[in-house]
Amino acid sequence: MEAQVCLLFISIFFLKNDNPPLTELAELNPYRQTMPEAYLEALQQKELKFKNKKNDSFEVKKFITFFIDNNFQRELIVLIAQPKKEELSNDFKIEVYPSEKKRLPQNRKGYQFNLVNNAKIYNHAGVEYGAFKFVVPLIDMDSLSVTQVHRNKKLKPWQTTLANPFPKLTITKNKTTVSGQRKIPNIYRPFMNSLLRKAEITFIDHDYKIINDSLFEIKKTKEKFIKDASATIVTVKNTSRFWRAINNHEDNLIDLCIYQGPSVNKAKSLFQQYIENNIDFNAVFDVDKLAHFVSILNLFTDECSNEKLLFIFNEETNRLEPFFHYDACVGKTSKYVDRMPTQDPEFIQNAGSRLKAYANLDLKLELQEDESLINHIKLINSYYPDNIFNLDFLKVNQLKIKKNLEQSIAIKAELISMSDDRMTLSIENYSYYPVEIVGLNHERKKEIISLNPRRQILNGDRDTITIDLPRSFENLFVSKKKKVTGFLVHKHMSELFITYRTFGSDEFQYQSIIPFQEKEMITKDIFRTKEAINDHKEIVVNEINKTISFKKDSVTIASALIIPQNYKFLLRPGAQVNLVKGGKIISYAQIEFRGTKQNPIKIYSEDKKGEGLIVLSAKTKSTLNFVTFDGLTNPKHGAWNVTGAVSFYESPVQLSNVTITNNHCEDALNIIRTNFTMNQCTISDTQSDAFDGDFVNGEIINCTFRNLGNDAIDVSGSDITIKNVMVYNAGDKGLSAGEDSKMTIRNTKIFDSEIAVAGKDLSVVHIRNISIKNTKLAFTAFQKKPEFGPSSITVIDLELEDVETKYLIENTSRLMVEGKKIETSQNVKDRMYGVEFGVSSSETRNGSQQ
Incomplete structure (x- = not known):
């Protein structure tokens, strides 16, 4: 059955005439998803703009509401046009007034729900919309109201009421003669039972019974099922211990289960033969059904201690099959996919294939093709309006299964x-x-x-x-x-x-x-030598305060200084550290280098062989004030190396009035997978890149970059804000955003450089107030790596002077300047990196090591 889109009511709040233009409200991101087809079908039935009689102009309608009825699920959609940031996290109060009043709680006229999810953003017809979705009860209702909940109580909320929003439901109620255990129905259980039945997995089915105008699920007890079906059931006492015993062929395997039914000895015999290695895993268990079972559990349940593992003995195949009986955790969003219970290759191969199949199963189609299943959902919801079937819950579990199967780093x-x-x-x-x-x-x-x-x-x-x-x-x-x-x-x-x-x-x-082993101890590997700190007589260790510092203000280090974790490494104002003959500082602890304007700290290399500083996996934020790094290269030892003269890896840092100059390695400053701030910092006279950030979040404010071999600021997979920054004489790019980065630039000047701003590989760059002078190429946007996509740059308040080529934008990428789209070109990447614009990284990086 095809989904029906009911556009029952359009509620309009108008955008005021004095509102700023679209680029001011929310700069349109061209890579937002387009709306789902069901949304578009609804929107096509109404005009999305209205004519303002005051100024005779057309304006966008602010609020739009409509329903999508899939027969098994009803969705209320609230769209906000051109949403401000705070509107994307609006809450809504939903009030449902049912036709059937007798099941309402006392003194209540309806059911109240809260919509607290953030909006999903879509583009449509050149307008950005924030979409809020709420699944409403599958019951007959007289009306439904939606009220915007403002955190600022002084603001007037938007509100609308929808009368008779849906046609009357038809629900079949079958009489039952079944007796047994009764419980409140689980609305996801009928769908799960349907998939178990298709996989030929045995379970105790249930029926419904109305008692005192309340609906209950009725099903046989396990003991009654065993008696009626002459079945043999094996109940596992402790699931984790059971699978450990299976994997290790442990002698106590038989004792870890409870056996009931006529073929108890046959089931025990299977385990005994397996313990003695006389039969394989696939002779004990039906591997394919077990793979189905594990996959269905991952789709419908979260791992919890209440669930029990049971098997039923198949007299025909002489094997154990999964038997589903307990359902305390059905209908829970899975936090992660359960680990496979066994490493048996045949089972793993089957489980992988089945998980993939269920992760890609068209759940909507499965539901729509089964009228009896939909009737179950309607019946349960009519008695328990709070117990709402939400297909998104299952889709989330599907997504988690997919991500688990397709781990980016396995x-x-x-x-x-x-x-x-x-x-x-x-x-x-x-x-x-x-x-x-x-x-x-x-x-x-x-x-x-x-x-x-x-x-x-x-x-x-x-x-x-x-x-x-x-x-x-x-x-x-x-x-x-x-x-x-x-x-x-x-x-x-x-x-x-x-x-x-x-x-x-x-x-x-x-x-x-x-290019090194992170944890394994390697012979003569100074990076992991715990005693390295004791090799330096200049060191003072305060075990009470857990600090490490130097005895003197002027020291020379000619080997590796390793600072262990759980300490704080301190340098006092005026400290002078001379790194020579491959000397380097590797800190697994927070560092505090606090110089002053009058007494700055200096870390330098007199013989130009000092290998700089790296902070690794320090949990607490490091602080550097008034520190100069001069003439350093990157730390390395054998096959181990990093690219930066100064590096912070998974170690948050705050840098203020820090200067890095005359480095002779790939990066002057390299920050990876952490948060950072830079204020009043200067990086100059670099061999290659000045700042290289990988998967970072941070700010670069009031900083200067001068005389650079390659890029001034180069980030990948990052979210970064750049304010009041000066770039002079960048050999390649002034500002470069790559690999799905978000870069916000304000009040920045780029002079005497090869390329001013580059956006690559799905990156989005927003710029306001930028001055570019005496530069070969002002802006470029393109796709560099095949696994990513095009890029987008938006610029407001641009000043260009003595620029040879203003724009070089690949045809799939986009540049907007003062609201105008710039023309594009083809094969932009082929003209970059020293071919026509910029320089090749290999010409500057590692130049001293080639």
Whole structure:
């Protein structure tokens, strides 16, 4: 049955004439989703604009309400046109006035619900809409009212009442003679039973009985079912212990179950033979039905202690099959997908396939094709209006199953050692399923080598794999600058990917290789030597205050200084730290370098061989005030290295009046997977990028970037605000947003640079008040990586002077300047990176190491 769209009432609040234009309210993001077809069908029945008689102009209607009736579910949709930020989190009060009054609570005229979800944003006809959805009870109703709930009580709320919103329902009530346990019905149970029945999984069915005008679910007890069906049931006492015993063939397996029915000895015999390794897993259990069962549970339930595991013995196949009886957790949103109970390869393969099938099942179609199932939902809802069937709950569980099956990072691959002809890796499986290691690829595209045989790693396990490299391996890596081939770990490891697939999936996935082992202790690995801190006589450790500092204000460090976690590393005003001969600071703890304007802290390298600072996984925010980093390179040791002279990895930081200058490595400052703020900072005379942020959230305010080999600010997967920033002489891009970043720019100047602003790979850049002078290219937006998409830049208040090329926008991307869309071009990427605009990263990065 096709969904019916009922446009029953359109309620209008008008946008005032003095409201700012659309770009002021919410700059239209061209990559918002278009509205669902059902919404569009409703909207097509009404004009979305009205004529304002005062100024004879057309304006957008502010509020629109309509219903979507899927027969098994009714949705109330409230749309807000051109929503302000605070309107996207509006709450609404829904009041339903039923036709049947006798089941209402005493002194109540209707049922009240609260809509507290945030709006979902859609684009339609050049207008941005915030859409609120609420599933209303599937009952006969006289009217329904919707009231906007303002947090500011001084504002007048929008309100509308819809009279006779739906046609009368037809509900079939069958008489039952069944006796047994009674309970309040679960509205999701009929749908779950339908899928269990299709999978031929046994369960105790139920019927309904009306007692004192209340509806109850009636079903047989387990004991009555065993007697009537002559069934043999195995009830597991402790599920986790049971599966552990199965996986380990433990002798106590038989004692972990309760046995009832005529074939108890046959069921026990199966377990005994399995313990003695005389039969396999698939001879004990019906693997396919167990895979169905696990998948259906993940779709309908959340893991909880109330659920019990039961099996029924099949006399024909002489195997145990899942038996569903307890349903305390049916209808709960799953927080995560349950781990597979066993690592049996046949079961895992079946479970993966079944999970994928249920995750992609058209639930709406399944419901619409079963009139009796819809009648069950209507019947339950008519007696329990609060017990609403919401298909979105199941869709959320489907999405979680999909994400679990298609984990973006299912394995972690770490380099142990590397030689000319072989590579040894440590690979850990993070997923819920076994993974199959297929081979090694170059940049996900070119296969370097395929493993024969392929290696299987069970979930939670780690394995060491050695890959023999072909003779052609070195030829894949070319230095454009020196025009020679050869693999450099610090430079080229990011181009290598392990190819693997998860059991149950036919899709190959790719995982980059970490050029060091994060946790394993490696011989002579100074990055993990716990005693490293004791090798420095200049260090003072205060165990009472848990602080580490230097005895003197002027120290020289010629080896690695490792600061352990759970301490605080302090530098006093005026401290001078000279890093020489590969000296470096690696801190797993919060750092506080608090200089003053009169007595700044200086960390420098007299011999230009000092390897800088990295803070790793510090839980507490670090603070740096009036600190200068001068003449440093990136920390490295063997195959281990980072790209920044100063780096913060998963370690929040606040930088104020910090200067980084004369670095000779890929990044002056690199911040990864954390929050940060930068205020009154200066980065100058860099070999390559000044600031590189990966998956960060932060602000860069009142900062200056000068004389840069590559980019001033380069971010990926980040949300960043840039205010009052000056960029002078950037060798490549002044501001660069990539890989689905959000960049907000205010009051910024970019002078004497190659490219001013670049948006790449699904990034959205909003700019207000920017001055660009003496620059080769002002704005570019394009798709760089195939796994992403186009980019969008919006600019208001632009000043251009002595700009050779104003705009270079790829045809799928977008640039809006002062509300006007700029013309686009083709093959923009092919003109970048030193071909026509900008510079090649390989020309500046790691230049001192090639």
